[in-house]
Amino acid sequence: MxxxxxxxxxxxxxxxxxxxxxxxxxxxxxxxxxxxxxxxxxxxxxxxxxxxxxxxxxxxxxxxxxxxxxxxxxxxxxxxxxxxxxxxxxxxxxxxxxxxxxxxLIKPSTLVETMKSTVTTTPGSEKVVKSMEKEGLxxxxxxxxxxxxxxxxxxxxxxxxxxxxxxxxxxxxxxxxxxxxxxxxxxxxxLAEPRSLCEECPRRPKDMSKLVIPNIYRLHEAVPKEDKCFLEQGILCLGPITRAGCGHRCIKANMPCAGCMGPVQRVDDVGLKFLSSLASALLADKEKELGEEGLAKLLDKIVDPQGLFYRYTLPTSYLTKLVLKRLRK
Amino acid sequence: MYEPKIIAFLCRWCASAAADLAGVSRLSYPANIIPIVVPCSGRVDPRAIIEAFLNGADGVLIGGCHTPNDCHYISGNFKAFKRIHILKKLLKQFGIEPERIRLEWISATEATKLVQVTKDFVETIRKLGPLAR
Missing domain, CATH: 3.40.50.700 (NADH:ubiquinone oxidoreductase-like, 20kDa subunit)
Structure with a gap:
């Protein structure tokens, strides 16, 4: 045609x-x-x-x-x-x-091995692949x-x-x-806004500069209130460093931002930037009271920083570049 | 012999003053350390640390004022502590030894501590070997 x-x-x-x-x-x-x-x-x-x-x-x-x-x-x-x-x-x-x-960061051979050996694979799929190969596919x-x-x-x-x-x-x-x-x-x-999701968030606190994260909860540990900033409730939300333009679908459904729109303009590594902003706001009012040990104990509640910070942007991270540079040598 | 390269971010008020004192007191410490003076240890962006690694550093030392009350900017050292604590965990997940980052509180009078810390740290990194191997 x-x-x-x-x-x-x-x-x-x-x-x-x-x-x-x-x-x-x-x-x-x-x-x-x-x-x-x-x-x-x-x-x-x-x-x-x-x-x-x-x-x-x-x-x-x-x-x-x-x-x-x-x-x-x-x-x-x-x-x-x-x-x-x-x-x-x-x-x-x-x-x-x-x-x-x-x-x-995982070797392709390991990925294939996991795919073949775990229960999520349909039994007999190997046979199908082999019969396909016989036909030249x-x-x-x-x-x-x-x-x-x-x-x-x-x-x-x-x-x-x-x-x-x-x-x-x-x-x-x-x-x-x-x-x-x-x-x-x-x-x-x-095709997204250059500014961060927080700037147009309906839950935005009046004074962002005074925002304090009081604790760290994982999603199953807390019931988020519908009208309060997630960070103010101790639930980690990637809004501060994520581009706006998604229509805050997750926030409307009472779920914190996971960062799928990628970093805001002029930020190229989501995780390191979020880590930085998180450290500034976390328990900013109780630092001296808790001391280093108390802070360390609370920070350990972040179980999987890699998966949380880089859920959608791992291949573009500077740390990935560093590790791959190391692996290639 | 392998000589590690180490970047040291030293806070202007305490750790770098300690380095100055070590100089005028004629204390010697390893030349592997490349000191960079920053206004506060809380000013050290994790990105700067990773940038140092990407550009050939094998270890990064961050020197700040003692907690809880020495920081010139009241709570900058706590910010540094929180940042480095999470960053070390993140590095571990990526398969990089967290020992390559060291955070130390060194006051302006503790020139001997600075010397001891740098000697120790150089030895640790020497044992770990170069980052890109």
């Missing part, structure tokens, strides 16, 4: 499927868009094959979802950057690494690292969020409509 419409490819990394749902979730605006574009590759909706992408000389817009975890993901990522005029990194995984990025091997698209190639538009909020997807669709008229967005456009 050939037409003069601009070509759109929606390409998958190691995606969970949530990004696709969020894209379809916008409803009518998407239908409008798809009548104006010729969708040439979209695994969930079309029977597009890799060689159809390879044959094309030029794609106009490519949307990439998920992190780069396998050799095939890597190939696709480089392919779309080579051929597409406008590359969109869609979802937290493509921008920062996301949940699959938590495996960034191969499962692509894992890459050495788990990387977000934004580190491997330079995307033109970035849409963070796990999954991206409806408002931001609508903005993206507007951009794609403008692209039809020949208007190209500035390179590296981030």
């Amino acid at each position: 050939s037409s003069n419409k601009p070509k759109l490819a929606i390409v998958y990394g190691s995606v969970c499927g949530g990004c696709d749902v969020s894209l379809v979730n916008v409803g009518e605006p998407l239908a409008d868009l798809l009548t104006n574009y010729d969708v040439i590759y979209w695994s969930i909706a079309l029977d597009g094959k890799l060689h159809t992408l390879e044959k094309l000389e030029r794609i106009d817009v490519a949307i990439y979802m998920g992190p780069i975890r396998t050799e095939l993901n890597m190939k696709l990522a480089k392919l779309i950057r080579e051929k597409a005029d406008l590359v969109v990194a869609y979802g937290t995984c493509a921008v920062y690494g996301g949940i699959p990025g938590l495996g960034a 191969k499962i692509p091997p894992l890459t050495n690292q788990c990387l977000p698209l934004s580190v491997v190639v330079e995307p033109d538009v970035l849409v963070p969020g796990c999954p991206p909020a409806v408002e931001n997807v609508e903005k993206l669709i507007d951009i794609l409509k403008k692209y039809l008229r020949g208007e190209k967005p500035v390179k590296g456009l981030m």
Whole structure:
């Protein structure tokens, strides 16, 4: 099928499927868009094959979802950057690494071993893989690292969020409509607010500078009040260093922010910055009373700092860079 | 022989004054330490520590005023304590030895303590070996 419409490819990394749902979730605006574009590759909706992408000389817009975890993901990522005029990194995984990025520091062989040996794997799946291999089908091997698209190639538009909020997807669709008229967005456009989530939080305390975290509770230990700042209640919320623009969905559902929108502008390492701000506000009024031992005891209530601070951004962390530098030597 | 590189963030009011005193008292301490004077130990961003590691340091020493009442800015040393405590835990999860960071309270008169701490710390790092190995 050939037409003069601009070509759109929606390409998958190691995606969970949530990004696709969020894209379809916008409803009518998407239908409008798809009548104006010729969708040439979209695994969930079309029977597009890799060689159809390879044959094309030029794609106009490519949307990439998920992190780069396998050799095939890597190939696709480089392919779309080579051929597409406008590359969109869609979802937290493509921008920062996301949940699959938590495996960034674990050896690929260990990951595969765990996958095969734990109960979550369907019994007999090994047989299926072997019978597939007999027919000439191969499962692509894992890459050495788990990387977000934004580190491997330079995307033109970035849409963070796990999954991206409806408002931001609508903005993206507007951009794609403008692209039809020949208007190209500035390179590296981030579809989120540059300021932090706290700045527009409905629970924002009157004076942020006097905020004191009175204790540390894990989510199952406390019942959060609906109208009070999470940090003031001793529940760790990543709002202070996370970008706004998600419509504070979690806060509205009485859950603390987990940081899926990534760091605010001019911050490049979520964990170290949050650690810093946490240390300033935690028990700021009782430091001398408790002394070092008392403080240490309370700080030990943070059981898993890595998982808490870097839930969505581990592959872009400076500490990961440090460790990988060490491993490679 | 392997010589470790150590960055020392010394607070302007206590630890760096102790280093000055060690100098005028002609006490000698290992040349592996590269001192950087900061206004307060509470001013040392965890990012600065990681940046030091990324740029080739094998250990980082942070020197501040004694708790609870010596800090010139009232509670900066407690901020430093909390930061380093969590950072050490974080480093352990990443597989980096937390012993590579050391926080010490050294007052302006304790030149001998500074000398002792630096000697000790250099030995610890020497045993651990270079960070990127």
